Amino acid sequence: MKRNLSILIACICAISLSAQSAGINFLHGVTWTEAVTKAKAENKLIFIDFYTQWCGPCMNMAQTVFSLPTVGYYYNNTFVNLKIDAEEGEGVTLAKKYGVRSYPTYAFIDPATEEIVHRSSSRQSAEQFIQTGKDATIPAQRSFYLQEQYANGNRERAFLINYINYNHSVYARDNVQKAFEELLKGGAKLTDPDIWAVYVNNISGMTPYLKQVSDNYADFCQRFGKKAVDAKLAKETTYGDLAAIEALCDYEGKDFNCKMIRINNSVNAKNYDAAATQIDAMIADPNVDQQELISRLKFIARLSYKVDELPDAWFYKCVDYLRYIAYNQKDRDDAYIHQEYASALEMVVRRMNDKQAVPAYIIASPTHGKTVYNMRPDALKAKPKRK
Structure with a gap:
């Protein structure tokens, strides 16, 4: 009897741990008053994910971030978690109360107090997202504190770094850029380790800072490592003016x-033959990172935009490239690549008339x-054949 009870307890614990590891455990079927009471009893803040049923980023977060064990572990242990549709039931009132727009x-x-302390x-x-949760638990890193202090003229170095990190997380690029400029005017240097980290994580594009890194390439490599410096330079020159990029170190x-910018320029100029020649050469080049090329x-x-206006030769080339992507991208679970290829094949059929054969x-x-x-992953080896 005791043995059976022990097994039962172990099973329950295993199921409980499995559920917790699945991601954020949102409360369901509770009223706002019940959630407040629970949070008070556990001495926790309430985390609310305000979403709508038509919001793409909301669904993406639910599927790819909220479901992760690391995210679930932090949020389940730190907050009482609610997922509220802002357009349904009690959610309408709560969304209005907390200024959700x-x-x-x-x-x-x-x-x-039932007051919002971080947004x-x-x-x-x-x-x-884990950092967002951590910021909510630290009064000096909460959104309202940061906004109030900045408006009141606080320009201390540590404060501005927190302010920049927060605004970057909510895509407030103008605020990020302005505060970073103020940080440097206050005496901070791009070569300082903490400022370099802020720059790498928050500042993007062909800025004067990127040119500073290029002009002092050896110094930055010595300070932060060639791999990190190259990664930043490569990331910020993914797109941009070709002449300006070629002038860098x-x-x-x-x-x-x-090469990719030249290809894009050819496509934009409708010089499709030149674009295809360049792409084909890169696909055939064993020295090119094919996964980066695929991305x-x-x-x-x-082929989702103005496809009917494309000449046949370029249209079929794009279908061929989509096949190459669908066949060769290492992430076999990325449904997007397969959907794009399937859609392209459907377009091929629609584009054909009775006199045309399937393209060779x-x-x-x-x-x-x-x-x-x-759908077989590259890392999965074939099962040995029995002798």
Whole structure:
């Protein structure tokens, strides 16, 4: 009997741990008053994810971030969690009470006063979202404190860093840029480790700071490592003026970015033959990172915009590129690539008339990359055959 009871307890614990590891445990079927009472009893803030049923970023966060064990572990142990549709039932009143005007909105409520103490929003990475939760528990890092202090003239270095990090998390780019400029005017230098970290994580684009890094490339590499410096330079020159990028120092990823920009320029100029020649050369080049090429080629080859205006040759080239992506992208669980390829094949059928045959390239084996289209991950080895 005792043994059976022990087994039962172990099973319950295992199920409980499994449920907790699945992600954020949102309370369901409770009233606002019940949630407040629970939060008071547990001495926790209330976290509310205000969403709507038509909000794409809301669904993305629910599927890719809220469901992660690391996110669930932090939020389940720190907050009483509610997921509230801002357009249904009690959610309408609560959304109005807490000034919700965009979705998703993340509100952190003090149950003792029922006042909002921290607000965030937008699509965030798991790391950003955990930091958002941590900021809610630290009065000096809460959104309302940061906004009030900045408005009152606080320009201390540590404060401005917190202010920049918060505004970056909610995509307030103008606030980020202005505060970063104030940080440097106050005596901070781009070569300071804490300022470099702020720059890498929060400032994007072809800014004067990027040129400063390029002009002093050896110094920055010595301070922060060539890999980190090259990664920042490559990231910020993914798009931009080709001449300005070519004028920068040499770094890992520069040649690739310049080639992709030339391809984009050819497509924008409707010089499709030149674009196809360049893309084909990169696909055939064993020295090109094909996964990076695929990630950029997705946007060049997509056929969802003004497809009827495309000449046949470029249309079929794009279908071929979408096949290459669908066959060869390592993330086999990315449904987007398969949906794009399936849609492209449907467009091929619609584009054909009774006198046309199926294009030969669709039937023939691919020239480059994998020759078989399946969902098998690259890392999964074939099962040995029995002898």
